[in-house]
Amino acid sequence: MMEGEMKGEMEGGRFPFPYAPYRIQERFMAALYGALEAGRVGIFESPTGTGKSLSLICGALSWLRDFEEKKQQEEARLLALEDSRQEGKKEMTSAAPGCPETKDSAGEPDWVTAFVQKKEERDLVDRLKEEKIRRKKREDRLEKIRHNVQLKYAAKRKRSEEDETKRLFQLSKEVLSEGAGGDVVEQLDHNEEELILAEYESDEEKKVISGLEEDDDDLEEEHVTKIYYCSRTHSQLSQFVREVQKSPFGKDTRLVSLGSRQNLCVNEEVRRLGALQLINDRCMEMQKNKREKKNDEENEGKKRRVSRTVCPFYSYDQMQFLRDEVLVEVKDIEQLVALGRETKACPYYGSRYAIPAAQLVVLPYQMILHEPTRSAAGIKLKDQIVIIDEAHNLIDTITCIHSAEVSGSQLCCAHSQLLQYMERYRKRLKAKNLMYIKQILYLLERFVAVLGGNVNQNPSCQAVSQKGTVLKSINDFLFQSQIDNINLFKIQRYCEKTLISRKLFGFVERYGSPVTAVKTNKENQKLAGLQNFLLTLQQGSDKEASMVQSTPVEAENDQLRTASPLMQIEGFLSALTNANQDGRVILNRQGTVGQSSLKFLLLNPAVHFAKVVEECRAVIIAGGTMQPVADFREQLLSCAGVDPARIVEFSCGHVIPPENILPIILCSGPSNQQLEFTYQTRDLPQMMDETGRILCNVCNVVPGGVVCFFPSYEYEKQVYAHWEKTGLLTRLATKKKIFQEPKKANQVEQVLVEYAKCIKLLVPLLQRCSQAEGQMTGALLLSVVGGKMSEGINFCDDLGRCVIMVGMPYPNIKSPELQEKMTWLDKTMPRAAGQAPSRVLIENLCMKAVNQSIGRAIRHQKDFASILLLDHRYSRPATFNKLPQWIRERTQVKPTFGSAFAELRKFHRGKADAL
Numbered sequence: 001m002m003e004g005e006m007k008g009e010m011e012g013g014r015f016p017f018p019y020a021p022y023r024i025q026e027r028f029m030a031a032l033y034g035a036l037e038a039g040r041v042g043i044f045e046s047p048t049g050t051g052k053s054l055s056l057i058c059g060a061l062s063w064l065r066d067f068e069e070k071k072q073q074e075e076a077r078l079l080a081l082e083d084s085r086q087e088g089k090k091e092m093t094s095a096a097p098g099c100p101e102t103k104d105s106a107g108e109p110d111w112v113t114a115f116v117q118k119k120e121e122r123d124l125v126d127r128l129k130e131e132k133i134r135r136k137k138r139e140d141r142l143e144k145i146r147h148n149v150q151l152k153y154a155a156k157r158k159r160s161e162e163d164e165t166k167r168l169f170q171l172s173k174e175v176l177s178e179g180a181g182g183d184v185v186e187q188l189d190h191n192e193e194e195l196i197l198a199e200y201e202s203d204e205e206k207k208v209i210s211g212l213e214e215d216d217d218d219l220e221e222e223h224v225t226k227i228y229y230c231s232r233t234h235s236q237l238s239q240f241v242r243e244v245q246k247s248p249f250g251k252d253t254r255l256v257s258l259g260s261r262q263n264l265c266v267n268e269e270v271r272r273l274g275a276l277q278l279i280n281d282r283c284m285e286m287q288k289n290k291r292e293k294k295n296d297e298e299n300e301g302k303k304r305r306v307s308r309t310v311c312p313f314y315s316y317d318q319m320q321f322l323r324d325e326v327l328v329e330v331k332d333i334e335q336l337v338a339l340g341r342e343t344k345a346c347p348y349y350g351s352r353y354a355i356p357a358a359q360l361v362v363l364p365y366q367m368i369l370h371e372p373t374r375s376a377a378g379i380k381l382k383d384q385i386v387i388i389d390e391a392h393n394l395i396d397t398i399t400c401i402h403s404a405e406v407s408g409s410q411l412c413c414a415h416s417q418l419l420q421y422m423e424r425y426r427k428r429l430k431a432k433n434l435m436y437i438k439q440i441l442y443l444l445e446r447f448v449a450v451l452g453g454n455v456n457q458n459p460s461c462q463a464v465s466q467k468g469t470v471l472k473s474i475n476d477f478l479f480q481s482q483i484d485n486i487n488l489f490k491i492q493r494y495c496e497k498t499l500i501s502r503k504l505f506g507f508v509e510r511y512g513s514p515v516t517a518v519k520t521n522k523e524n525q526k527l528a529g530l531q532n533f534l535l536t537l538q539q540g541s542d543k544e545a546s547m548v549q550s551t552p553v554e555a556e557n558d559q560l561r562t563a564s565p566l567m568q569i570e571g572f573l574s575a576l577t578n579a580n581q582d583g584r585v586i587l588n589r590q591g592t593v594g595q596s597s598l599k600f601l602l603l604n605p606a607v608h609f610a611k612v613v614e615e616c617r618a619v620i621i622a623g624g625t626m627q628p629v630a631d632f633r634e635q636l637l638s639c640a641g642v643d644p645a646r647i648v649e650f651s652c653g654h655v656i657p658p659e660n661i662l663p664i665i666l667c668s669g670p671s672n673q674q675l676e677f678t679y680q681t682r683d684l685p686q687m688m689d690e691t692g693r694i695l696c697n698v699c700n701v702v703p704g705g706v707v708c709f710f711p712s713y714e715y716e717k718q719v720y721a722h723w724e725k726t727g728l729l730t731r732l733a734t735k736k737k738i739f740q741e742p743k744k745a746n747q748v749e750q751v752l753v754e755y756a757k758c759i760k761l762l763v764p765l766l767q768r769c770s771q772a773e774g775q776m777t778g779a780l781l782l783s784v785v786g787g788k789m790s791e792g793i794n795f796c797d798d799l800g801r802c803v804i805m806v807g808m809p810y811p812n813i814k815s816p817e818l819q820e821k822m823t824w825l826d827k828t829m830p831r832a833a834g835q836a837p838s839r840v841l842i843e844n845l846c847m848k849a850v851n852q853s854i855g856r857a858i859r860h861q862k863d864f865a866s867i868l869l870l871d872h873r874y875s876r877p878a879t880f881n882k883l884p885q886w887i888r889e890r891t892q893v894k895p896t897f898g899s900a901f902a903e904l905r906k907f908h909r910g911k912a913d914a915l
Contacts, residue, residue, distance in 0.1 A: 016058060016062065017054070017247075021051070021055075021058075024050060024653055024655065025050065025051050028044070029059030029062070032055070035618060037063060039617050041621075041642050041648070042619070042621065042649070043622075043629050044620055044626070044650045045625065045649075046624065046651075047886055048855060049654065049860045050652065050654060052622065052624065053239070053243045054243055054247060057240075060229075065249075071225075224356070225359075226358055227361070227384070228386045229360060229387045229389065231364070231388075232389075232390045232393075234364065237257065237259075238332040238334065240389070241255065241331070241333075253360055254327045255360040255362065256326050256351050256355060256361055257331065257362045258351055260364070261279045261280055261283055264337060265347075265348060266337060266340045270282050270311070278502075278505065278567075281499050281505070284499055286314065288499075312344065313340065314346050314349065315345065319346055322339060322347065326350065327354050356378075368612065370608075371608070382615050384615075384616055387620040387622060388620070389623065390623055390624075391621045391626070394632070395605050395632070398636075402578070404571040404572040405572070405598070405599040406565070406572045406599075407595070408448060408451050408595065408597065410569065411451075411459075412593070414565040415444040415445065417565075418440060419441060420511070421507050422438075422441070424507075433498070440495075442483070442486075443486065446482055448593065450477075450480055451464070451597075452465055458594075461592070462592055463592060464589045464592060469586060469588050471584045471585070471816055472584065473581075473584060474576060475580045477576075495570045500566065578607075579607070583602045584600075584601045586598070586599040586816060601821075605635065606636050606638075613640050624855060625851040625852055625884055627882055629649060634829055635829075651885050654858065656861055660862075660864035662892075663867040663892070664868050664891070664894050665871075665875050665891060665892070665893045666870050666894055666900050668872070669690035669691075669897050671690060671693065673686055673690040675687075676872060677711070677870070683718070688718075692723050694868075696732055698804065699735040701908055702801050703777050703798070704799070704801040705759045705779050705795060705798055705802075706778070706780045706801065706804065707783055707800050707804070707856065709809075710784055710785065710807075711807050711808075716741075720740065735777050736776065737758045737779045739781045739782065740781075741782065741784055741788060741789050743787075751781075752789075755779050755781050755799070758778070758779045759799060786849055789856070794859050795859075796863055797859075797863060801865055801866070801908070802866045802868065802904075803865060804867075804870065805850055805867075805871075806870050806871075808871050809850065810842060810845070811845050813842065822837075822838030822841060823838070847882040851883065854867050854887070866907055
């Protein structure tokens, strides 16, 4: 722990807080303040239920307030010094106008030496003056909006008038165009204009920030020192914003919430596309249309142009107004979207214009961790603060963001679509476009070839001769694919700039079935054949998909794969531009080419985190359960080049009293069977019987909800079937209604609702009358480590009075991805305490999953629960020390079941009497 090492005291003595903080919150805020002041990289752990969010808010914003005050005091001092110096010069000039010019030892006149010495200081003073003017201008503007309601109504009235004017103008244009008439075939060609790629000029691209070309002083405002707060999901971010609103800083903080277009878009036509990538591409296309429409209007007299679809919400004046509204009052994502609809302004871009002046930016941590996304959003990390909350799976997140996978079916489908597109528009595409399209077609052909297939045949009908999984370095894969002579960086840039995947999607939308809008000729007959081939691919994938009911997320991915597989392939091409030593390509050859896949696996997540820690003043990695922290130190921070002296750790206890938690490591069961759930022993009937007997005893004495975690869905299913066969399940069902965690995400909520309903119905009955023999006492939920219920679900109070962990959930070491990661770690990392890095990784993955699961129970100060770890291996010192400190300090190791059961019964009876 670091609190003794760091000075966390503030000049003011106390942190502003909405209520009297717990002692651990005060320590947390003091340590956080010290880490930010010293520019450290901190790993902070504060268990759920200890007010971590408020501690982060009040600690970080207290530091920011003090930092800004000190900065303004220093600016005032320098400006005052400059003013007094100017006054002194005037007096000296008037007092001694005829003084002879003197020279220094180097022979230079004094005024030259003084000029050189003071140049940097004068530049600084000039910059401070400019910043002061900008700050005053911004503050006056926001103050005016904050207190002048009439201004808001005037702006709203102006927008309504503009909308009405636009509507009348559009109506008059439509009437004129109807009178002019026009050929139907010509109109078809005009409609197709949007599908044709514009001329590509790779060396003469203009850099336009946020898609706007307008120049405005406000957009050039320097980024003030700010805090970027990141979390995993939009719901967590909205919850954090509500905490800010309740805090003492809620009225005075300029906060902006960032999100994806999928969450912020208010254009219903675009929202209907559903998939994120389709929404992104359509939005970018509409921006491009707006810029081209200006050029069209300038040339309107020369040539009749096609009508281009533009977004009505993408208006500079409207978004500028929305930006100011965002900065005036703290708003979460939902409130931002409502404001966008009301003001008819785009919340996605309006919120980005607020970034420079904001003090607190709230965003999903994928936007910080992915550099292209960061750059596109206008996020500048230089000398800023980044706080990453819910960071227990940070390493996995970085790995997933920068990994990519494509199937053989997707590759063949994309090739077919792109070939049709090129054949149809060959005469209308510029030479450079044709060159790049042919290169992409060649890449797709070679990717299918390395999977053992032919791009011109149905992938579902092509059997793979050499099944299995092969891992290759990036360079070896490029050589084997015979594409090492192609510049993938240029291909990647071309795809991004031309939005080719979006054009292709529009083409498939229009001609997804055999083409009927054009006259039949030899060329179109060829196209029809390709279309039929594409249809067979889609039907084949639909057949396979229909066998498994998909979740909403999976359904979105399916929509992407079917609609525009090139979008997925672009991600794979981008991944191949990583350094050779930082990743591997996995060739997974299955029964058919369609079922086979290519996957890029990122081995070194630190390479993408390095720039964040290099640029930022301080980085805080926080979570409810961060143990074991060795992974963060070694795999992430050390590999990113962070000086060990810059890294600090802080871990605090829980707010619950010690008597409210009973963690037990159970070494043997009721029949003295040693509990060791290895892959070799866990399938034995006696081990499954012993587990069932333990649960039967536990359910007899624990009221309310019992949550039992198994290492995998397969093992939970196997144990359930065994209990059903032996009659143990019937015995369990007499005490608890049994629920099983579903594999499908869209069924989880329903199971949780039924589970909670059962407990809320039974527990009050138990409290009103004494327990009768055979009476049900609540519900038993059979869950899976790493499943939907092991993270983010709160089993507080009666929903989780006992959490049971069956065995140790080690990852599957036969997984090719994990084996490659282990090999890479052993080659690149030093041994720790005599253990190989690969072995440490396996232990840490297991204990991280355990800690997340058992942390589901205790959620607030008055909560109580027991925790049972069913495996004697938890008592080994190396494993035991990886439990969270607040649990470890209270854990009892019980060699026999009898003593453990006595403690369990005593604990829950005592709590029942106290209620």
